[in-house]
Amino acid sequence: MIAREIEARGIPTICMSSAFSITAAVNPPRAVFLDFPLGHTAGKADDKGLQRKIMIDTLSALDSIQVPGTIRPLPYRWAEDDVWKDSVMRPDPAGKHNDSRIERNEEPQYQSDADRQEAAATLAAGGCATCFFPG
């Protein structure tokens, strides 16, 4: 959706994706699909070689896709088998409540208390110039 807006403003885009069904549904101008678990859209941690290959393939797709809405699959596999796919986002088979999400509110969620204190210092020193709050 954001890619469509940017593309409509004259800037070519490519979306990296690890969620094929979602990307196919929103139908962005161009996409690459990497069949990895969520949270690894651009590769595996500390594997610079793989991250670089994925980015080169992504740029190549940006350069060569001619048909709007193309999703080009990338040839990399997360593991030898696909066992990781079985447990992703499955309701509890017993039908019990397994929603572990914390209750959502509008409090900033800092990774650490030190971050919270640094952000408070930023605000005290005149505000966060690199934080944007549209709408």
Next chain:
Amino acid sequence: MADPVDYIQRTLDQYAALGYPPYRWVTNEDTPPFTPLAKPLAKSTVALIASGGIYRRGQIAFHFKDDLSFRAIAANTHASELRVSHFAYDMTDARKDPNVVFPLETLKDLAGLSRIAKAADNAYTFMGGIYSARRVRDILAPALADRLVKDEVDVAIMVPA
């Protein structure tokens, strides 16, 4: 190889199991807008836009309830200054190596190899997981597009987590 995980179906299953009404996923069946590249990538400034809740230390973190704000992350930001906070994916690897969801160093490496001219001076990050597609379309998307036009980038790479 097994089929890709169908996150739409699994979300619908999960909402049903929790007793929620089904989430209405966006489906766009029209042909998307399409802008051809104006110049070779080796001469292009490349912008990076990522959801996934990434911020730089010192910035205000995102919140988890339909956060429509975004952050500018300077291209010279070191990976050790990046933070990740999100409700919808396992952040273990992203906290160890932010490049898995925010490939800024990867992009800068490719600039060093002359595959692109440069990473844009600013990358942009937001939260994602925003329930209202309409508010993303009407508020967040135009605001991000305005920034990219102002930054005079040539192309943009979008990275959801």
